[in-house]
Amino acid sequence: MPGTGKTYTMVHAVKSLLMRGESILLTSYTNSAIDNLLMKLKAEGVDFIRIGRHEAVHPDVRANCLSTTEVQSVDAIKTRMEQVQVVGVTCLGVYHPLLAHKKFDTCIMDEAGQITLPVSLGPLMLATKFVLVGDHYQLPPLIQSFEARESGMGISLFWRLSEAHPQAISALRCQYRMSSGIMELSNSLIYGNRLCCGSLEIANAKLKFSGKQQVHFKFKEILNPNRAVIFANTGFFIKFN
Numbered sequence: 001m002p003g004t005g006k007t008y009t010m011v012h013a014v015k016s017l018l019m020r021g022e023s024i025l026l027t028s029y030t031n032s033a034i035d036n037l038l039m040k041l042k043a044e045g046v047d048f049i050r051i052g053r054h055e056a057v058h059p060d061v062r063a064n065c066l067s068t069t070e071v072q073s074v075d076a077i078k079t080r081m082e083q084v085q086v087v088g089v090t091c092l093g094v095y096h097p098l099l100a101h102k103k104f105d106t107c108i109m110d111e112a113g114q115i116t117l118p119v120s121l122g123p124l125m126l127a128t129k130f131v132l133v134g135d136h137y138q139l140p141p142l143i144q145s146f147e148a149r150e151s152g153m154g155i156s157l158f159w160r161l162s163e164a165h166p167q168a169i170s171a172l173r174c175q176y177r178m179s180s181g182i183m184e185l186s187n188s189l190i191y192g193n194r195l196c197c198g199s200l201e202i203a204n205a206k207l208k209f210s211g212k213q214q215v216h217f218k219f220k221e222i223l224n225p226n227r228a229v230i231f232a233n234t235g236f237f238i239k240f241n
């Protein structure tokens, strides 16, 4: 569920697995999801290698790509790959030669609800066990072909496994991102009141407008901090501009 600390939980799971001496493959469909997780791990002092195209990798984790480290000889690269415990790569990047002989104890896949089954299988084949992290109420895999969609390609492995093995799901329900008004909307539209606020501070949080200039009364209504949710007719704003 949104803002419930999935990333935060993954960071702590990686740290716990490292304490047990395990090796971990971190993966997702997008470079941005992996880098978001890796940046948090970096802040916690976790060592890792990031595999990916230099320009696709976030500048803050580029230093962890082998192309930018001082490791230069083939033997040095082999040793570094054998020793490193955490590797981050996209699902489609797992066919990189650096991973040709690498096996991991655990694969953690983020955004798993958005990844098609065949794409999920590549990274999972490199590990003994896996954890899928996601929310199948958020975006499903994007499938453009009508035939592929009709044949079930839009159903992720995450969805299939959570339907088949509900006892294996660990649902995070306390969220730390939305005030109660916004959360109620999510709850009534999607989550059936399963989502709750992680603290009173989150539940009562308000955005305050600090601008001093006069604003149109319609904008005032939108900027009113006591109205957490407001539906605005954007046609009006186009005319207003």
Ligand SMILES: Nc1ncnc2c1ncn2[C@@H]1O[C@H](COP(=O)(O)OP(=O)(O)OP(=O)(O)O)[C@@H](O)[C@H]1O
Pocket (backbone or CB within 6 Å): 001, 002, 003, 004, 005, 006, 007, 008, 009, 175, 176, 177, 198
């Ligand atoms: N146990 C916690 N206590 C306090 N704050 C938390 C806790 N867990 C997460 N947070 C905060 O809640 C926010 C959302 O956390 P996080 O990004 O990990 O959620 P997420 O489930 O990955 O979100 P998304 O819906 O984007 O996938 C962050 O600001 C994080 O610091």
